[in-house]
Amino acid sequence: MPIHLPADLSRWWRLRTDVDPESPAGRTLADPNEPESRYASRIGADAWFATEGADRHEIIEHDYRSSDEEMVTIIGILDERMMS
Incomplete structure (x- = not known):
């Protein structure tokens, strides 16, 4: 993937x-x-990130199936602090 x-x-x-x-x-x-x-769904960043403290941030997730066993996921960063 x-x-x-x-x-x-x-x-x-x-x-x-x-x-x-x-x-x-x-x-x-x-x-x-x-x-x-x-x-898109607003969810906790810890759903996708293993970094300590990820549970204190939210992201936006949007998915669609590309086949029966594969997904394409787009993650939107909501908190500017995640980029610095």
Whole structure:
């Protein structure tokens, strides 16, 4: 699964190595009958990042299926402090 992070973000933030089952992507991957959301979801950054303190930040996640077993996820950074 290719992952692309902006240089400023990747210096400080480590992605999780698993998909959080409570995230929209995790729920959709776990249940093939789960309908895709047409809207982005506001969730805790700890759903995608393993960095200490990630639970104090929120991100926006939007997913769509690219196949039965793959998702494309777009993560929007809401908190400017995550980029510095």
